[in-house]
Amino acid sequence: MTDPLLPILQAAAEVFLSRPALAGEEHDRDRFVSDRRQMILDAVATLPALRDRIRERLHTPRNRSDVEALATLILSTDDATVRAALRLAEQLDRERLAQHTLRKRYQNKVHELQSRLETAKGRHQHAAAALETARHAVTELEKRVDELDTQVSALQDRLRDPRVLAANLLGLLQQPSQEHDEGPETRDPRNHGQQDRPAPLAALAAHAAGIDPERFLTALQTLITPRPTRPRVTVVQERRLRVHPLGGASEIGGSCLLVEAGGTRLLVDAGLRPGDPALPPRDIDEALSGPIHAVVVTHAHTDHCGYVPALVDRYPELRVIATSETALLMPQMWTDSAKLMGERERLHRQWGSYGEALYRRGSVEAAARRCEELPYGVECLIGDVTVELFPAGHILGAAGVVVRAGSQRIVVTGDISGFRQETVDGYAIPRSAREADLLVMESTCCAEDHAPRETRVNDLVRAVEEVYAGGGRVLIPAFALGRAQELALIMRTHLPHIPVLVDGMAATIASSFERITAQHPSPLRIFGGNVSRAQDMRKPMPFTSGVVITTSGMLTGGPVIQWAAEILPEPHSALFLSGYQDEESAGAKLLRLVKEQASHLTVNDHGIERNIPLNARIDMMRLSAHADKRGLLEIADEVGARQVMLVHGLSRRQRDFHKILQIRGHGFAATGPWA
Structure with missing residues (x-):
């Protein structure tokens, strides 16, 4: 609300400031009104001539009828009316000032309350963020605890198995002692040949036990791969190896190789194919038509091991054989896969489509309990076949596999690399792999020539x-x-x-x-x-x-x-x-x-x-952990198998690389069933 007398006071000030006595001096009308308010009002009340001059100058707002009426009264020719109007104006002004004061107090109070509200909101948001962070931390901690529980439970179950204990002990004893450790280059198995003599730790342990080192290692080996107590009559033809790629043959992902000999059927790898939801190996149903006695996992990448829990669901006594590093890493990869498949399943249900998870958390725990740790270079008997793992480079714990039945041998590289990385050394082909009947070799980068x-x-x-x-x-x-x-x-x-x-x-x-x-x-x-x-x-x-x-x-x-x-x-x-x-x-x-x-x-x-x-x-920025064309040729030359089959690659690249292998004198095996 504005001062009702202001238009009159301003007009009166203009009259005063127009007088000759004030001519030539700089005066501000509004300041004159502020400084001489009472003098102006007294003059208006007592000088009819001044009121006449004000009426001439005054332009009252046409949309303010109350101001017009008041101005009319104040500028009346009747002095009594003028005095009464001025008293009314003063009263209105006091009310205006009082309202202004109340409004100011109200605004200050509102501002104070708004400030308190903003502070409270900030504290609430900070507390909510802290709570959410704490909840996230608890969720992550619970997830980690669950993972550790799964690993500990699986480890406890495995430690009850004498074969697992013997295999772990043998793997430890075959490591070089740290007293002879001269750096990473000496630890790279490619820098020295396979040693027939016991490793230093084995010799020390045998000496402490008071027995011959060779006999000590043989005793451990017998625990891992017990010899038959009764002779068996076996038709040699039945023990001939048969190989059938079921996944990851002419594609990358879902790796799975069925190996059969006699009455034994085992898989080398059982991985997932990319998809929504994740997909099993392409032709896994051919393996599921009969018994499966074991799955040998080359490494813990999901495209090589991600289907294993689903296999354990179907075959509860299935043996899952891998290096110790792979056995410890796989449950984490399975847990993550189960979580992602569960989320996808819920999303599909929301949209009314079908996408059931291949397995859940319970399957992961069951699969982890079935893991058997097999050190590099140690033979493991599975029915009618013997398997041996060797370092494959690629990632921590990765292994190639030598499978033997009778006089036949096949070598499966898994994913393989020959160069030393920050986390793992290159491959080391064992003597048992040389001149095998078949080399099943990955071909991810068979068309590429990588820079050093x-x-x-x-x-x-x-x-x-x-x-x-x-x-x-x-x-x-x-x-x-x-x-x-x-x-x-x-x-x-x-x-x-x-x-x-x-x-x-x-x-x-x-x-x-x-x-x-x-x-x-x-x-x-x-x-x-x-x-x-x-x-x-x-x-x-x-x-x-x-x-x-x-x-x-x-x-x-x-x-x-x-x-x-x-x-x-x-x-x-x-x-x-x-x-x-x-x-x-x-x-x-x-x-x-x-x-x-x-x-x-x-x-x-x-x-x-x-x-x-x-x-x-x-x-x-390619930092591939796979051997390139040159590296794969070196592997084929080093193994010297009668035939080479390419898997885990794209068919058009495999065809070109097969031609190169043939030019170099390597036998050809089509990517498919082999016997």
């Missing part, structure tokens, strides 16, 4: 350094098992000044690598220095500089989606893909979009499509 490992590492290091120096962040999607840990160790070794976060499943597996290798001659130290574990994968924003290593390696889901949404729009940042990209994956789509110079990437995040601007640098 050191060159590829240096290219990656240089690219990361450039982005970091330019003030950007680097996102590296990586496979949770193997590649992520390799990248973290490369960053720690070559770029110790750059902060590195390991997120999601990759961080969980990294911790497992440290724990599993703690007693090894050369334990792995991934975390520490500049490498740390992300605390909350849902809040990547605080990490403003450095490298993020997270899953999934093909951008198909996981925390990488949120990281990509934060980093890809940044012009100074980068995303470096580090491995194989399935043709249908978001990673392969991203590479195609880069070639097309597209502006956005559309990804599926838990059933919700997200459009991510593509402003960052995007490159492929």
Whole structure:
């Protein structure tokens, strides 16, 4: 509410200021009104001539009838009316001032209450965030406890089996003693031949036991592979080896090889194919038509081991044979697969479609209890066949397999590499694999000629350094098992000044690598220095500089989606893909979009499509853990098998590589049933 006398006071001030006595002096009308208010009112009340002059000047607002009426009364020719009108105006002004004071107090109170409300909201949000963080931490802790419970339960069950105890002891005794450890190069099995003499630890243990070392090792071997107590009459023809690829033959994923001899049927690997939901090996029904006595797992990647819990559901007494590292890593991979399949199943149900999970948590626990740890170089009898594992490089615990029945032998490489990595040495072909009847060899990179490992590492290091120096962040999607840990160790070794976060499943597996290798001659130290574990994968924003290593390696889901949404729009940042990209994956789509110079990437995040601007640098930095064309030829030459069968690759590449093998004198076996 404005002062009702203000128009009259201003008009009167203009009359006073127009007098000759004040001419030439600078006066402000509004200030004159403020300083001389009472004098002006007295003059208006006593000087009719002044009122006449004010009426001439005054332009009252036509939309304010109350002001017009009051002005009419004040400017009346009757002095009594004027005085009464002025008293009324003064009363109205006092009421106006009182209302203004109340309004001010009210506004101050409202402001104070709003401030308190904002403070309370902030505290509430902080408390809610802290509670959510605590809940997330508890969930992660519960998940980790469940994983450890599963591993401990499986370990306790395995330790009750004398064969497992003997195999673990034999594997430990066959390791070189740390007193003779002269560094990683001496620990690389490719740098020395297979030794017939007992390993130093075995000799020390035998000496302590007061027995001959050879007899000591033979006794352990007998516990692992007991000899038949009664002679059996066996038709030699029945023991001939038969091989049938059931998955991962002319494709990458879902690896599974059926091996038969006599009355024994075993699988080498049983992996999942990519899909929604995850898919079993392509022709697994052919194996499920009869008994399966064991599955030998070459390594813990899901495309080689992910179907094992479903097999244990069907065959509760199934033997699951792998190296100790693989036996410890597989339950984590199975648990993650069961979780993802459960989430997909719920999502499918919401949309009224079918997508039942292949197995659940109980199946994982049952499969973990069936694991038997078999050290490299130790024979294990499975019915009519004997299997032996040998180092295959690739990832921690990876193994190739020699399968023998009677006088026949086949060699299955699994995924294999010959170069030394940060986390694992290269392959070591044993004598038992030489001149085998059949070599079943992976062919992932049979059409590629990779640059030397050191060159590829240096290219990656240089690219990361450039982005970091330019003030950007680097996102590296990586496979949770193997590649992520390799990248973290490369960053720690070559770029110790750059902060590195390991997120999601990759961080969980990294911790497992440290724990599993703690007693090894050369334990792995991934975390520490500049490498740390992300605390909350849902809040990547605080990490403003450095490298993020997270899953999934093909951008198909996981925390990488949120990281990509934060980093890809940044012009100074980068995303470096580090491995194989399935043709249908978001990673392969991203590479195609880069070639097309597209502006956005559309990804599926838990059933919700997200459009991510593509402003960052995007490159492929191949750090493949597979042997390339040259490496595969070296393996074929070293084994010297009568025939070579290619699996785990693309058919068009396999055809070209088979021609090269034939030119070099290697026998040819079509990718399919073999006997």
